[in-house]
Amino acid sequence: MVFRKMAEELGKENLFRIESAATSSEEIGNDIYPPMKTALQKRGYPCYAHAARQTVRGDYDRWDYLIGMDDENIRSMRRIYGADPEGKISMLMDWAGEPGEEIDDPWYTRDFAGALAQIEAGCSGLMKACMSRQKAFAGKRITAVPRPYADLHCDTLYTAWRTGAADIFQMDGAMADVSKIVQGGCRLQLYAIFMPSPEEKREFVHPYPGDDAYIDALHDIFMHTVQQHQDVFAAAKNMQEVECNAAAGKVSGMLSMEDGRAVAGSFEKIRHFHDMGIRVMGLTWNHANCFGYPNSQDRKEMQKGLTAFGKEAISCMEETGMLIDVSHLSDGGFWDVARLCRRPFIASHSNCRALNPHPRSMTDEMIRALASGGGIMGLNFCPIFLSRNLKQRKSSIDDLARQLRHRIRVGGLECAAVGTDFDGIGGELEIPSADRMPDFFEALEQRGFSSYELEHICWLNTERVFRDVIG
Numbered sequence: 001m002v003f004r005k006m007a008e009e010l011g012k013e014n015l016f017r018i019e020s021a022a023t024s025s026e027e028i029g030n031d032i033y034p035p036m037k038t039a040l041q042k043r044g045y046p047c048y049a050h051a052a053r054q055t056v057r058g059d060y061d062r063w064d065y066l067i068g069m070d071d072e073n074i075r076s077m078r079r080i081y082g083a084d085p086e087g088k089i090s091m092l093m094d095w096a097g098e099p100g101e102e103i104d105d106p107w108y109t110r111d112f113a114g115a116l117a118q119i120e121a122g123c124s125g126l127m128k129a130c131m132s133r134q135k136a137f138a139g140k141r142i143t144a145v146p147r148p149y150a151d152l153h154c155d156t157l158y159t160a161w162r163t164g165a166a167d168i169f170q171m172d173g174a175m176a177d178v179s180k181i182v183q184g185g186c187r188l189q190l191y192a193i194f195m196p197s198p199e200e201k202r203e204f205v206h207p208y209p210g211d212d213a214y215i216d217a218l219h220d221i222f223m224h225t226v227q228q229h230q231d232v233f234a235a236a237k238n239m240q241e242v243e244c245n246a247a248a249g250k251v252s253g254m255l256s257m258e259d260g261r262a263v264a265g266s267f268e269k270i271r272h273f274h275d276m277g278i279r280v281m282g283l284t285w286n287h288a289n290c291f292g293y294p295n296s297q298d299r300k301e302m303q304k305g306l307t308a309f310g311k312e313a314i315s316c317m318e319e320t321g322m323l324i325d326v327s328h329l330s331d332g333g334f335w336d337v338a339r340l341c342r343r344p345f346i347a348s349h350s351n352c353r354a355l356n357p358h359p360r361s362m363t364d365e366m367i368r369a370l371a372s373g374g375g376i377m378g379l380n381f382c383p384i385f386l387s388r389n390l391k392q393r394k395s396s397i398d399d400l401a402r403q404l405r406h407r408i409r410v411g412g413l414e415c416a417a418v419g420t421d422f423d424g425i426g427g428e429l430e431i432p433s434a435d436r437m438p439d440f441f442e443a444l445e446q447r448g449f450s451s452y453e454l455e456h457i458c459w460l461n462t463e464r465v466f467r468d469v470i471g
Contacts, residue, residue, distance in 0.1 A: 146183075146184060146185025146437075146438045147185055147437075147438065147441045147454065147458055148185055148186070148187040148246070148458065148459050149184075149185065149186055149187060149418055149437060149441070149457075149458035149459055150186070150187060150188040150189075150190075150417065150418065150458070150459055150462040150463070150466075151176070151181070151186060151188070151189050151190060151378070151418050151419065151420050151422070151434070152190050152256075152280075152346065152348040152349060152376075152378035152417055152418065152419035152462065153190055153192055153256065153258075153327070153348040153349040153378060153380075153419040153420065153421050153424075154175070154176040154189065154190070154191060154192065154420060154421065154422040154423050154424065154434075155192055155194050155258075155421070155422070155423040155424030156168050156171070156174055156175070156176045156177055156191060156422065156423040157191050157192065157193060157194070157218045157221055157222060158192070158193075158194040158196070158218070158423070158424075159171065159174055159423045160174075160218075160221050161214070161217055161218055161221060162204065165221070166221070166224060167221060167224045167225035167228055167229070168191070168221060168222070168225050169225055169228065169229045169233070174423055174433075175420075175422035175423045175432065175433040175434060176189065176420065176422035176423055176433065176434045177434075178225060178229060178232065178233045178251065178253070179435075180433050180434040180435040181251055181434045181435075182232050182233070182251050183434070183435035184433075184434040184435045184436065184437035184438060185437065185438055186251050186434060186437070187242065187246055187251065187252065187459060188236065188242050188251075188252045188253075188254060188462070188466075189251065189252070189253050189254070189434075190254050190255075190256045190280060190348065190419075191222060191253050191254070191255055191256070192255075192256045192257065192258040192282070192424075193215055193218045193219070193255060193256070193257045193258065193278065194258040194259070194285075194424065195211065195214075195257070195258060195259035195261055195262060195285060196208070196214075197285065197286065197287060211261070211262040212262065215257075215262060215273075215276075219255070219276055219277075222235070222253065222255060223235070225253075226253070230250075231250070232249070232250055232251060233250060233251055233253060234248075234250045234251075234252055234253070235252070235253055235254070235255075235277060236252035236253065236254050237254070237277050237279060237470070238279075238466075238470050238471040239463060239466050239467045239470070239471065240471070242254075242466075254277070254279055254280075255276070255277045255278045255279065255280075256278060256279065256280035256281070256282065256325065256348065257273060257278050257280070257281050257282060258282040258285055258325075258328075259282060259284060259285035259287070259289065259328075260281050260282065260283050260284065260289060260290065260291050261285075261287070261289035261290065263281075263289075263290055263291070263313070264290060265290040265309045267312075267313070267316050270313065270316055270317060270320060270322065271316075271320055273322075274320045274321065274322050278322070279321070279322060279323060279466075279470045280322070280323040280325050280346070280348065281317060281322050281323070281324060281325060282325040282327060282328060282348065283306075283310065283324065283325065283326065283328075283329050283333065283337075284328050284329050284330075284333070285328050286328060290307060290309050290310065291306060291307060291309070291310035291313060291333075292304065292305065292306040292307055292310045292329060292330060292332075292333040292336070293305075293329075293330040293332070293333060294328055294329065294330060295328055295329065295330055295331075295359040295360050296330065296359060297359060301330065302330050302331050302332065302359060303330070303331065303332045304330050304332045304333070305330070305332035305333050305335065305336040306332075306333050306336040306337070306340075310333070310336070311336060311340060314337065314340040314341060315340070315342075318341065318342060318343050318469070321469065321470045321471060322469075322470070323344075323345065323346055323465070323466070323469050323470060324337060324341060324345040324346070325345070325346050325347065325348045326345060326346070326347050326350075326370075327347045327348050327349050327350045327360070327378075327419075328360065331359075331363075331366070334362075334366055334369075335366075335369075338366075338369045338370070338373065341373060343373075343374075343468060343469050344373055344374035344375040344376070344465045344468055344469060345370070345373065345375045346370075346375050346376050346377065346378070346417075346465060347362060347370060347375070347376075347377040347378065347419075348377075348378045348419045349378045349379075349380040349382075349419035349420070349421045350362050350377050350378065350380060350385075350419070351377075351379065351380050351385045351386065351403050352364070352367065352403055352406045352407055352410070353366075354406060354410075355386070355387065355388070355402060355403060355406055356384075356385050356386060356387060356388065356390075356403075357388060357390065358384060358385055358390055360385060361385055362377065364410045367407055367410045367411040367415065368410060368411055370411065370415060371410075371411030371412050371414065371415035374414075374464075374465065374468065375415065375465065376414075376415050376416065376417040376461050376462060376465050377407060377411075377415055377416070377417060377419070378417045378418050378419020378420075379400060379403055379404055379407075379416070379417070379418050379419060379420070380419055380420070380421050380425075381395050381400065381420045381421060381422070381425060381429060381431060382395065382421050382424075382425040382427070383395040383425070383427040383428070383429070384427075386399040386400065386402075386403060387399055392427075393427045393428055394427060394428040394429075394430070395425075395427055395428065395429040395430060395431070396430050397430050397431065397440065397443045397444075397447075398447075400431070400440070401443075401444055401447045401449070404416055404444070404449070404457065408453070413453055413456050413457075413461075414456065414461055414464075415461070416453075416456065416457045416461060417457060417461050417462050418457065418458065418462075420434070422434060441454055441458065444457075
């Protein structure tokens, strides 16, 4: 058997793997791989055995052992990292030949140090990415294969501020802290600066400092997390930075704002928030503000549109490169946005009113209008937004799948995205946190969603919209 040097394999679109052919599975299992795995694991590299994927090539049994977290040919590395940090998806080792042929492979000669040196020289970026991911896993077992995805909304920063946490890397009880989104295979997480209502302010254990100081405080928590955990987490202000972060094995965090009241009718404030790194503006929450009016059970309130400032602000935000988010907005406000926007807009965490009569959800006509403008709507995991039962306490995968399938049926595949609302929702959640997102996507596959559909839902639709609007 002849060892093909790594340099000859770099640049080939093959699975990032160690692959072997041998005369029997016993030879592979008992003679070759255990010392190989031991050597890799001692160096701190994750090494997962996928012996179940045994295939036959001629007279040989082939078992793939991955240094990474996937088990599915070339898409494995693309799904996890997006691109090889070195610009190549590399096969590390490949044996081929006939029994009895002279062996000059370093694994067979037990020159593990030499082989590892070759691996590190050729794929150092990928190895660092694996090690960064392994740090976040901290020995936890993944039950399904991570798939890169974007989550358009979570309230983790607000949770951190309210509880006095210094950063959002690892928080007791949090659903979308950085350690969990890393475990779940997230590529881009939108962290919302949620503006608390007067009702919520009364529950704070410390005085509310005012909107501007509060926004600065949440921004500081986000940036402190970036600085303290830059091996796995990085801020992003555009899609090029997201790509660079993914190539370095890092999850990207991007800032959004939920409730634009702090804009206070000032175009300069919009530009100021953009300078801070905020790239998505949720026009309203559940109270009227300078942009417009919120969703409401009151029909007259629901028909109210954008304010005069809100209408002018649409073009200002589009020119600035800030995405407009209509989740929580009144129906009248939505139709004003749809009429005025020249670029795609989003509903970051909204569901379908045909399946859920809550006014927060979107009618089929609204979904079609959003989709016709190139926009996307993120699937909200909150139980009360999933079914006809507005008092429902359980968020099931079946209900989530129905919500996804309906928006695809009405608006087309290109409008479907993910917007979990983690750390802003409660109840009994079948997918309770970001580290369980691989299980969610696997469950969707089991319910008939194709890989093509999931690639669009998880990443491609969001990538298209964000690249178009924020660059």
